Amino acid sequence: MAAVEIERLARLLQRLPGLGPRSARRAVLALLEKREVLLEPLLEALAACAREVRRCGLCRNLDVRDPCSVCADPGRDAGLLCVVETVEDLWALERAGIWKGRYFVLGGTLSALDAVGPEDLGIDLLMRRVAEEGVREVVLALGATVEGQTTAHYLAERLRDRGVTVTRLAHGVPVGGELHYLDEGTLEAALRARQPL
Amino acid sequence: MAAVEIERLARLLQRLPGLGPRSARRAVLALLEKREVLLEPLLEALAACAREVRRCGLCRNLDVRDPCSVCADPGRDAGLLCVVETVEDLWALERAGIWKGRYFVLGGTLSALDAVGPEDLGIDLLMRRVAEEGVREVVLALGATVEGQTTAHYLAERLRDRGVTVTRLAHGVPVGGELHYLDEGTLEAALRARQPL
Numbered sequence: 576m577a578a579v580e581i582e583r584l585a586r587l588l589q590r591l592p593g594l595g596p597r598s599a600r601r602a603v604l605a606l607l608e609k610r611e612v613l614l615e616p617l618l619e620a621l622a623a624c625a626r627e628v629r630r631c632g633l634c635r636n637l638d639v640r641d642p643c644s645v646c647a648d649p650g651r652d653a654g655l656l657c658v659v660e661t662v663e664d665l666w667a668l669e670r671a672g673i674w675k676g677r678y679f680v681l682g683g684t685l686s687a688l689d690a691v692g693p694e695d696l697g698i699d700l701l702m703r704r705v706a707e708e709g710v711r712e713v714v715l716a717l718g719a720t721v722e723g724q725t726t727a728h729y730l731a732e733r734l735r736d737r738g739v740t741v742t743r744l745a746h747g748v749p750v751g752g753e754l755h756y757l758d759e760g761t762l763e764a765a766l767r768a769r770q771p772l
Numbered sequence: 773m774a775a776v777e778i779e780r781l782a783r784l785l786q787r788l789p790g791l792g793p794r795s796a797r798r799a800v801l802a803l804l805e806k807r808e809v810l811l812e813p814l815l816e817a818l819a820a821c822a823r824e825v826r827r828c829g830l831c832r833n834l835d836v837r838d839p840c841s842v843c844a845d846p847g848r849d850a851g852l853l854c855v856v857e858t859v860e861d862l863w864a865l866e867r868a869g870i871w872k873g874r875y876f877v878l879g880g881t882l883s884a885l886d887a888v889g890p891e892d893l894g895i896d897l898l899m900r901r902v903a904e905e906g907v908r909e910v911v912l913a914l915g916a917t918v919e920g921q922t923t924a925h926y927l928a929e930r931l932r933d934r935g936v937t938v939t940r941l942a943h944g945v946p947v948g949g950e951l952h953y954l955d956e957g958t959l960e961a962a963l964r965a966r967q968p969l
Contacts, residue, residue: 577863578836580824584817590810591785591799598790604860605789606818607825607834613787618818620781621803625811627777628804637804639775663801666774 581607633704635680635697637662645669645677652676654711656704658730660684660718668716676714679704684722685729696726698733705739712740719746778804830901832877832894834859842866842874849873851908853901855927857881857915865913873911876901881919882926893923895930902936909937916943 577585581603589599606614630636631643638644645651645665655676659665660683668674681696693699705713715730717723727743734741746764748757757765774782778800786796803811827833828840835841842848842862852873856862857880865871878893890896902910912927914920924940931938943961945954954962 577834577859577866578825578841580817580820580836581834584814584821587810587814587817588788590802591791592802593791593795593799594788595790598788600860600863602788602790603821604834604858605787607821607859610822613784614818614822617781617784618815618822620777620784621811621815621818623777624781624800624804625807625815628775637774637778637801639777644775661801662774662804663797666797669774 633700634678635662635682635700636665636678650675653708655714656708656710656712657714657716658701659716660723660726664716676712681717681726684717684720684726686722693729698730701730702733702737705734705737710739712742715741715743717743719744830897831875832859832879832897833862833875847872850905852911853905853907853909854911854913855898856913857920857923861913873909878914878923881914881917881923883919890926895927898927899930899934902931902934907936909939912938912940914940916941 584606585596585599585603588594588602589596591599594602606617627639628637629639629641631638631641631646633642633646636643636645640647652675655674656679657668657674657676658679658681659668660681662680665678665680668678679697679701681698681701683691683696685691685693685696704710713730713734715727717727731741745768746761747768748754748761748765754762781803782793782796782800785791785799786793788796791799803814824836825834826836826838828835828838828843830839830843833840833842837844849872852871853876854865854871854873855876855878856865857878859877862875862877865875876894876898878895878898880888880893882888882890882893901907910927910931912924914924928938942965943958944965945951945958945962951959
């Protein structure tokens with residue numbers, strides 16, 4: 576239909592999460608209609624990210640520097656290490672502004688089906704950090720999914736006898752959540768972990 | 773939270789139609805995780821579009837050449853001109869492969885509220901094409917919205933006494949559509965325009 580160049584851009588945008596064929600076409604048009612305010616700045620921002628963003632050699636976060644700004648921050652408690660599945664999870668915790676320790680990003684979960692083993696998740700690097708940086712507590716902030724919990728159990732096993740406390744996030748009712756929308760597993764976990772008022 | 777460069781890319785992606793803050797962040801991560809297969813090709817495709825795509829001087833379509841491939845196609849009937857609101861509408865008709873004439877893209881609809889007048893929609897250019905290219909029929913393929921129909925009436929008025937037939941798309945039941953999902957206006961139009969079997 577349209578020029579090859581336009582088709583190619585639409586096909587690539589369609590590979591971004593959240594964009595289907597129709598919204599990719601609309602995005603292409605928005606870009607072409609708003610060159611100065613959208614296409615050109617996006618081109619620059621993409622080029623800057625391609626040039627400058629790298630993976631942190633300590634925690635596998637994405638940043639323009641290595642070690643990343645979290646690992647390099649002297650105000651962070653090096654004794655506390657929070658293990659997350661993805662950089663997105665790290666960002667979510669940082670937005671909440673409640674974690675004063677450091678992170679380790681697995682980049683996924685163990686999966687026999689997808690052939691993801693401990694080496695793909697950088698678990699040796701994680702073990703080295705725990706051993707060398709005087710980590711006191713490792714929080715396994717993994718998803719409450721089968722894959723997340725399998726990975727958490729594997730990590731807990733590997734971290735046993737290393738002299739560190741291993742914890743996981745609490746399960747319960749999401750703040751602002753209504754009970755009748757919750758599944759039975761969450762309700763059971765919330766009831767079992769009930770707190771005195 | 774993340775590096776300024778990453779934040780900037782997420783903010784720009786968020787301005788594309790169909791991407792909210794959350795999906796823009798996920799898109800940034802997908803780009804950064806898949807550099808060779810996604811980020812680099814997208815960068816090239818965007819640069820190619822920025823460099824090469826222009827607006828057709830005849831019909832206001834977007835293409836890498838001017839006149840665009842539709843206007844330049846000698847196999848198209850120059851006597852048939854289809855007026856559409858957007859390039860997206862033109863693409864939709866081209867995908868259907870049912871129009872053998874040429875197009876004219878208004879780029880919007882008349883709107884007193886948004887201060888969009890005839891000059892913004894290139895209506896003088898349209899009139900010139902109709903006068904100079906021996907156009908026999910102008911199909912007003914505008915949206916069946918208040919704005920689309922207002923614009924269609926304005927154009928029909930301007931095209932009167934120019935010796936061209938002015939038509940509009942039929943209203944009716946969309947193919948594959950179920951009656952009970954349709955609004956009353958559509959049902960009424962479909963009933964009034966009923967066809968013998």
